[in-house]
Amino acid sequence: MKILLTIVSVSLNEDIIESLDKLKSLGFSGRSEIIRAGIRNLLSDERMKEDLDGEINSLLLAVHDEDSDDQVSSIRHDFDKIIIVHLHNKIDKDRCLEIFALKGDAKDIKEISRQLQINKRMHFVKLIVV
Numbered sequence: 001m002k003i004l005l006t007i008v009s010v011s012l013n014e015d016i017i018e019s020l021d022k023l024k025s026l027g028f029s030g031r032s033e034i035i036r037a038g039i040r041n042l043l044s045d046e047r048m049k050e051d052l053d054g055e056i057n058s059l060l061l062a063v064h065d066e067d068s069d070d071q072v073s074s075i076r077h078d079f080d081k082i083i084i085v086h087l088h089n090k091i092d093k094d095r096c097l098e099i100f101a102l103k104g105d106a107k108d109i110k111e112i113s114r115q116l117q118i119n120k121r122m123h124f125v126k127l128i129v130v
């Protein structure tokens with residue numbers, strides 16, 4: 001069966017391209033295959049979130065540019081009522097790690113995760129439901 005593929009152009013900075021090319025060592029046939037795998041992971045994460053409902057516990061991890069500390073603080077204060085624990089740590093020259101233990105309505109937990117996820121200054125965002 002012939003699979004029809006549409007070509008889309010994507011803007012990536014050099015750091016991401018360098019990281020992307022390192023992933024080839026896992027056996028991916030090329031950049032497109034790596035990007036497809038990344039999108040499949042994101043879709044799978046989103047499907048997991050869709051199923052969340054009611055009161056839940058979770059761990060939210062985020063790594064971001066240090067100069068976006070203010071943006072993260074602003075998001076964090078909007079969700080104070082569901083944050084049980086918050087740790088903030090500078091992990092290298094210009095990046096910070098945030099660890100949140102969250103307890104509350106799945107709707108709020110999905111929303112704080114979404115707001116961090118769509119921020120351009122994020123390097124990594126991961127929601128773990130426990």
Ligand code: NI
Nearest residue numbers: 066069090096
């Ligand atoms: Ni910081």
